[in-house]
């Protein structure tokens with residue numbers, strides 16, 4: 001018997017006859033359809049063991065197709081489905097138009113019902129065999145496929161529905177496109193099967209396979225599209241956040257906007273907290289700028305009087321002397337917006353960006369007048385216009401600047417302050433009247449200015465009362481404000497590293513030497529012999545300085561190697577020497593000779609070292625300036641020689657002769673002093689070997705023959 005549904009069994013012979021009957025006439029069978037035959041369910045594993053082993057082939061059913069089951073059931077049991085309205089899977093599935101969807105996957109249910117029926121228990125092995133045979137039935141493939149196809153069907157249907165729907169709603173050109181598109185697919189599949197002459201029996205499987213492949217590809221594309229969409233969304237969000245951050249961050253936003261030209265006008269910075277009080281040691285410059293502050297505070301006052309203030313003020317001075325600080329102080333004193341721009345920002349590689357930035361900057365400044373526009377490194381914008389075919393556009397930026405400066409009246413309340421370290425590099429058009437026609441020099445501070453700047457920065461840190469800023473100031477000739485600020489800062493760091501409570505002279509001296517000569521090379525192990533030579537060499541310099549009337553006073557002597565030097569003697573000018581006398585120049589030469597002379601006297605001429613090379617450079621430079629610049633040679637008179645290379649050989653040799661005489665005399669003078677003070681020389685050298693570094697006071701104590709107290 002062959003079970004058709006939970007309560008219908010059909011003899012197998014009828015099934016086989018029906019399958020093999022030449023015409024599909026319905027064969028009435030007395031199927032034992034018992035209404036109330038209850039299904040006694042036994043657990044599957046108790047199946048009897050003596051059932052015959054049958055398979056489809058034996059039953060002559062191997063050719064049975066899933067698609068034929070319907071007809072078979074109809075022919076075996078006409079009306080089976082109709083009046084029994086058996087809720088069979090055969091009726092419920094709504095197949096799509098595709099042929100392989102015609103089959104319903106009822107076999108799956110059929111088999112599960114089969115397994116739970118009494119018949120299964122009697123012939124479970126047989127039926128299992130049939131089931132396993134049937135496993136390969138296309139219906140199983142389809143059912144497996146169907147199950148997944150079901151979801152796929154749904155998707156396909158949804159796609160096909162969507163397609164169908166768009167075909168109704170889409171405009172004709174889309175419709176044509178879609179149809180044209182589908183036509184080619186459908187045609188290609190059928191055509192493919194024809195060209196491949198796929199046998200009828202496998203066409204369903206082929207189509208399933210094709211569908212699977214298509215759906216997999218579609219799913220993949222879907223997945224890729226989804227992840228692509230997600231990535232794009234994330235990148236977009238990051239971009240928005242990034243730009244927002246850039247525009248929000250004051251420093252970055254200014255840089256970002258000025259460099260990208262997005263909005264070249266930089267945000268004005270209120271300089272309330274910077275006044276002239278913050279700028280030390282440049283009194284003259286401050287006075288000259290005072291009237292600019294008055295104008296900015298009250299431009300009308302000047303217009304009434306008819307006075308014309310300069311539009312552009314040029315601050316000229318070496319780096320770090322306070323030009324930027326002064327400009328900020330002007331804006332701070334007048335309490336007006338301060339626009340900062342650096343000349344280098346205007347010159348971008350993109351043509352025209354510089355000019356547009358200048359336009360935007362001036363437009364914004366005029367809108368916020370009275371205000372200060374500060375252009376740092378003006379020479380990098382207004383550098384001499386390069387009239388070369390290589391730089392056809394370099395003039396654009398500077399021409400724009402000139403045009404803008406001409407574009408507004410002097411009393412509009414906008415003051416442009418430019419700063420440069422190289423005024424000679426500026427284009428003349430920039431510094432003619434009506435442009436940067438007021439020039440303020442901001443020089444390096446003198447010893448008084450240096451003392452003020454040191455006091456200003458020392459007040460910002462904790463320092464010992466023994467600290468004398470003037471001493472430091474005298475030992476820092478030529479230091480700029482920035483270098484002095486750095487010196488104080490380094491001293492504070494050194495004190496912190498040494499675990500000190502406050503900064504003492506020692507730290508200040510240490511950081512001064514570090515700035516002057518480079519960091520101490522403590523790690524360098526100098527053997528005793530070399531240390532002794534260095535000690536006598538440096539004390540040779542010190543002795544000459546001490547016993548030569550016009551020499552600068554000694555500040556300190558050390559045999560601690562710093563930078564390239566093994567030792568050093570630093571001298572303190574009483575104050576900045578605006579002019580030096582012949583005697584002072586000769587004294588400086590003698591001090592420089594002291595090192596080599598000491599080596600020769602103490603160790604003999606065979607043991608002199610190379611350590612004196614920088615001393616001789618120094619002495620030669622002084623001698624050369626005396627002969628070629630300062631007219632201090634009797635023989636050559638007051639003629640100056642700027643470029644000795646272009647002179648006649650006679651003149652050159654005469655100059656060299658004079659220089660040689662000066663150096664020789666200086667050497668002899670130094671030798672004389674050291675011979676005279678040999679004892680002091682020896683004491684000082686031994687004290688240096690003991691203490692390594694001696695300051696002015698300690699040197700004096702030793703040279704006076706007193707005992708140094710132990711440190």
Ligand SMILES: Nc1ncnc2c1ncn2[C@@H]1O[C@H](COP(=O)(O)OP(=O)(O)OP(=O)(O)O)[C@@H](O)[C@H]1O
Nearest residue numbers: 278279280281319320321322323324325481482485
């Ligand atoms: N005269 C001064 N008084 C007080 N501080 C100073 C002085 N000069 C320089 N400084 C300090 O040095 C720092 C740098 O100075 P600033 O930038 O104004 O010099 P600058 O002349 O503009 O340098 P550059 O020409 O390189 O731009 C300032 O922030 C300030 O702390």
Ligand SMILES: [Zn+2]
Nearest residue numbers: 595611612615
């Ligand atoms: Zn020396």
